[in-house]
Amino acid sequence: MVKAYAAKSETSGLAEHPIERRQLRDDDVAIEIDYCGVCHTDIHYVENDWGGTVYPVVPGHEIIGRVTEVGAKVTAYKPGDTVGVGCLVDSCRDCSACHDGLEQYCLNGMVPTYNGEDLHDGSVTYGGYSEGIVVSDRFVVKVPESLDPAKAAPLLCAGITTYSPLRHYGVKKGDKVGVIGMGGLGHMGVKFAKALGAEVTIFTRSESKVKEAKKQGADHVVISTDEQQMQDVAESFDFMLDTVPVKHDLNPYLNCLKYDGTHIIVGLLESVEPPLEAGALVLKRRVIAGSLIGGLPETQEMLDFCGEHGIHCDVEMLDIENINEAYERMKKGDVKYRFVIDMNSLKKK
């Protein structure tokens, strides 16, 4: 048994709750968790917003820790290594997606880090709000020494979610990239696009965020509610990285893309309303694409890229006992830009 924080019902909030940790299989890595980022998805699962939450649920899929033990056949990791675990902990490993290192699109369904079902024994998976976790080596990544482990935790979700599409679509030096939304995902998108050599514009609805956007490294800021400003940047972007997780009008942003430009959705899972104008795609050969986190090889590449370029997430540290208040603040958008739980606060309890 290990200590963890779990929600026992939709309305209970999170509280300490011991969980069973599985015995190591041959390919398993046992990790003592040092830091765990807090993703908005955690709240959705705790409160069963999407249905299907199995209680008790232990959230957390931005995990950084140290290896304590490895299974008999593990060669890539040894005790003491600083490692990470992201949004998924298993997949079929045998479909075309898995063969391509795109385990997040596994044709047989990937196993999420929490609230998933283990493929071997059918047990429920528990996430990173815990002292420790056991994960198959294929789903573990190495954390470069140059990275601050606390600030690296959110890279496993917010980082890879924005890095993956920018790389997949080949964002390069000189490209003009717009980033829509200034939350955990958006601020990482800015860092990656800048590091890839792009000229970056943040789109924000509020004049009050201009200063903060510039501080984040944006070359330009456009107030998306200002029609004149939007008109001034019509047909000028190669890519839009759209991190907004709630319903919003895509049409004004499509108009900002050049012909052949690509609007990348990483935050929205709902319906596109008001409706999309198909003419904006047809008349300029524009593209709307979706992207989901990233595969394991790409996640490792992303961490290495962050190590080389000194890229971290901007975080606010948190003790585990304050997690419920943190959720309330996140619901108001009151965090710059990601909460990270210091897991020593759980171990010390």
Next chain:
Amino acid sequence: MVKAYAAKSETSGLAEHPIERRQLRDDDVAIEIDYCGVCHTDIHYVENDWGGTVYPVVPGHEIIGRVTEVGAKVTAYKPGDTVGVGCLVDSCRDCSACHDGLEQYCLNGMVPTYNGEDLHDGSVTYGGYSEGIVVSDRFVVKVPESLDPAKAAPLLCAGITTYSPLRHYGVKKGDKVGVIGMGGLGHMGVKFAKALGAEVTIFTRSESKVKEAKKQGADHVVISTDEQQMQDVAESFDFMLDTVPVKHDLNPYLNCLKYDGTHIIVGLLESVEPPLEAGALVLKRRVIAGSLIGGLPETQEMLDFCGEHGIHCDVEMLDIENINEAYERMKKGDVKYRFVIDMNSLKKK
């Protein structure tokens, strides 16, 4: 002056009306028109469905004819050559799109073959329902000798509109391609996808069209209104070529795409309703793309491809005096698959 068929108002229908043909400029090619395909767009302009029609309007942008005269600096064409003219007759020639041979996306606006404004003298452009046309050599294409000129006419619009995205997105041997819609565009999409080596499925709403779909060369037919059939092909296509020109639900088709699959819209210029489900894009890295006709180099490539592969449009020949009845039949979808006007019927009058 040359003979032509023009509409003088939104409700007048088409009737004979002489038009001025410009004196040849140095880069111009004078063409005696033999055949002109009838596109649904012609009806929209004649009836001013999209606003902006300048009357009298002479429609027609699927033009095949023979060169009768060339300007002083024209070297690529000589009298007697069989040539084609498609949807555009000029562009700025100096922007990135024009430099890339994507004149249809000209940043300064391409000049449509009819109802456009000539960049030199501001005159209105007149289309192919006419004895002759004068077009700058850059916007003229050669018709391979192996092609039947009458059946080649619709390639200049229906052909290139479907060929261009299939090539742009790299459709290749073994790919699974779905074609939605069985009209002028759809039936050309089937021919091109087959010629590129793809396994082609036609999606149709009606059981009554299955036989015709198979006759068109489709390997499979799916009745899109049959939920079980749609479920059976879930996540199995690399590409969907969506030629439907009226509002329709994209979501059931998105579900038919594999991860990384691409839904290509070539027919729809309206809003996407019912609304698109963004989750279908994000969770499988799917793409929705638009595409508009094609550039001039690509149009030449398409004609050469048709020459090599013996690809023609299926046409129903028409004398010009029957054009108004033909429009009425097209509005009911009663044509397999494209009307082509034999321009001798105008010349003889």
